[in-house]
Amino acid sequence: MKRRRYVIPCIAFVFFSTALCDADENSRTGYSDADLPDAMTCLNGEVVKTTDDWKARKVEIKKLWCDYYIGHFPQEVPSLLSAEVISTQASADGSTRKRIVLTFDTPNQRSFEIEVWEPDPADVTAKPLLITSPRFYQKDNWGKEALKRGYIVCLFPGLDTHHREPDYPEYENVWRTFQKEYPDATWSSSLGIQAWLASRTLDYLLSPTSGYPIDDKAVGMTGFSRYGKQSIYAAAFDQRITCVVARSSGSPAASPYRFTGRETFMETPEDFPSAWALKSLKDFQGRENELPIASNALIACIAPRHLMIDTAYNDGGDPTFGVERSYLNAKKAWDLYGKSENICLSYRKGNHGPITNEQVQHNLDYFDMAFGRSEAKQSDFPEVLLHAFDWNTWKASQRRSDLTIAPQASVRQKIEWMLGEPSSSIKSAGEYHIKSGSELGVADSSRDRWNPGGIQRVPFSFSGKMHGNIFFNPNRTQFKATVVWLHPWNYSHGSNEGYGVQGTTVYYRLAQQGYKVVMYDQFGFGDHLTDAVGFYDEHPAWSRLGRAVYDVSKVIDFLVDGKGITAEPVPPTDPKKIYICGFAYGGMVGLYATALDERIAGIACFSGFTPMRSDGDSKPTGGIRRFWQWHALMPKLGLYHGNEEGIPYDYEDVLGLIAPRKCLIYAPKRDRFADHDDLKSCTKKARASWQDSREMTFLTPDDICRFQSTQQDALLRWLEAAVD
The missing domain is CATH 3.40.50.1820 (Alpha/Beta hydrolase fold, catalytic domain)
Known part of the structure; x- marks a missing residue:
């Protein structure tokens, strides 16, 4: 098989290093609020009233998220040096599956592998893209169904350090490789680094020289549980992701830690695996109300793009009260743009799992609706609230x-x-x-x-x-x-x-x-x-x-x-x-x-x-x-x-x-x-x-x-x- 190589310019990862809302370090000392820090209010008390205000607030939110949850990314985004196709497999349905090694201009020119599924390489009409990690329940559910619907599907090395997939060896360790490339960066969250890897993958896929007929207005990302967290992180920091379906993303994602403490028997700062967040986050165990930033604000950074928060009534990681309170506060950002219909809270019966075909179809229907490519309508995704009270x-x-x-x-x-x-x-x-x-x-x-x-x-x-x-x-x-x-x-x-x-x-x-x-x-x-x-x-x-x-x-x-x-x-x-x-x-x-x-x-x-x-x-x-x-x-x-x-x-x-x-x-x-x-x-x-x-x-x-x-x-x- 002939291998192809590309030299592709890097599309910049959206990185923020300073806060425009001008909240100094001392303003965080003694911070305490039992309710969520309002997504639309800066730390200095200024309220977001315009889209320009919101741009400044988003910078502050992302800085705070890096300060308290995941650490800061490298100051520079490495350019993509090459993309080498190392294998191609044709399927009976006419689709192809390619393994591609991407090499970046990091200090030691590190690489990682991705797999791209293309429904029909001969069809050059623009297609939607779905990016996800190769965990078996994501690949075999959302991935395969998206391919059937005509999506280009990409499996990137966003595999959790505690998961192993035999067909994708070492995907779970790629984040560590890139973390070591930038010892001066404070990024220590595997989920945050893997979100960054998703953006590096998009640098390749969305480049015209990659050869993929991708509609850049139809870029979707999905994930279940820890991968739901990862999807929200990626979309909050990368505007190129135009629609996210985060299923049962837990804390701190669909639900903020303020509403999942020990008083709920839910997921607290003490419970997350050490690789997922900054070690200092555990210091907030029992005093979650002192965190000056919560996930409602990070979710709001996805506005006005499409987002489905998919959770279950009895999800052991997603308490409905916390999810709703976060959703309603984040929704203010969509309201600012007059696009409140672009955020969806979707309930399903049952627990965290299992994943059913009906649920997968529902999620893909949402992507199709967001991308304007099916008969699915906004009314098919009505807002249902369990805890609303007037x-x-x-x-x-x-x-x-x-x-x-x-x-x-x-x-x-x-x-x-x-x-x-x-x-x-x-x-x-x-x-x-x-x-x-x-x-x-x-x-x-x-x-x-x-x-x-x-x-x-x-x-x-x-x-x-x-x-x-x-x-x-x-x-x-x-x-x-x-x-x-x-x-x-x-x-x-x-x-x-x-x-x-x-x-x-x-x-x-x-x-x-x-x-x-x-x-x-x-x-x-x-x-x-x-x-x-x-x-x-x-x-x-x-x-x-x-x-x-x-x-x-x-x-x-x-x-x-x-x-x-x-x-x-x-x-x-x-x-x-x-x-x-x-x-x-x-x-x-x-x-x-x-x-x-x-x-x-x-x-x-x-x-x-x-x-x-x-x-x-x-x-x-x-x-x-x-x-x-x-x-x-x-x-x-x-x-x-x-x-x-x-x-x-x-x-x-x-x-x-x-x-x-x-x-x-x-x-x-x-x-x-x-x-x-x-x-x-x-x-x-x-x-x-x-x-x-x-x-x-x-x-x-x-x-x-x-x-x-x-x-x-x-x-x-x-x-x-x-x-x-």
């Missing part, structure tokens, strides 16, 4: 009596008023149904993953067709107590623990220690995520938090009175020994539930609250806005926004209703969702409600907000003392 619309639906509470009302009445009035038409009230197969948002295999052996899991259902699981040691005849586990802000997986597991999960560990454990995905989370969509349309006088507390009482009905069903027989419950353990969101729900239901013997609340009356917008927690607006849990709190001191009750009152029962408050000093001094003061006031102060335990370790082995240890010690 507080003013809610307020307009309230009766006058719903908006005030008499000062002389009891604490219990004030709490019940805030939680709202349960509807008389609760969907499927009193009905039971155990989910299985495709009904489950979170696969059973995920829940069995951490089983240490010898623990039985039995699905059950209680009122409202709510589904859950019971864990116990089948070899025991006596159980110390029954513990109801209430999960944190894990919208995707609910009660199922994901990232951060240290050997085993709390439900398995409790079962090993002789407890019967009951857990379920709370309303609006995990298996019940989509059940909460449109909640306030159906229940304007109730609240999401009220529904969560109601469900706890229905679980107690199941445990005490048998109002529910199980897939198999389970051990009975001692009605005097029912305890709640809740973390973050679950801790808050547990406090309210225990305060209002005296059948609960005690509660262990981990990182569950901060006093409301002092939780204003100025606090790094995000203030009470988190609950009445962001998560739409207690809309009535919005009536006191800016007047927090007027809230009818606070957590010392909630705790007071729990006394004299057993109570553990675990409040780490560096929990970014709580003001520690305020919390200590609140707990001190509440302690007066216990005649025996030993029944109220307050632990304040020097730690961040998390629930892992250390917290499990504390729970087990407390339970041993409480149950005795």
